[in-house]
Amino acid sequence: MSSGNIYPILKYYQDLLGITYIFGSMPNMYKDTIESISESTFKGNNFKYESCLKILNKYKDRVVYGIGDSAVDIDMLSLADVSFAIDPKGKLEEHVDYVIKDMREIIEYIANE
Secondary structure, three states: OEEEEEHHHHHHHHHHHOOOOOEEEOOEEEOOEEEEOOHHHOOOOOHHHHHHHHHHOOOOOOOOEEEEOOHHHHHHHOOOOEEEEEOOOOOHHHHOOEEEOOHHHHHHHHHOO
């Protein structure tokens, strides 16, 4: 999972969903407590693409599903075999295979593959 969200939230979803890799913005932490968040906490626009590309290059036989919601996700979604936009912004819908309203639509799509 590569997200602009902060790492503690991504860690929650990693544990809940069994996600292997997470990439996100890291606030200043002390143990499990967020001490501060600054503008430098947030990574540049292309970090999602770069972090996903590093992982995908390790795997040859795979199907990649990409989910995004804004134009900054276009490069990252170009790595996906099947791409989805949820509540798209910035004309993202022009760059994906499917526009969805709810994450359950992705689960249904994958289950029917």
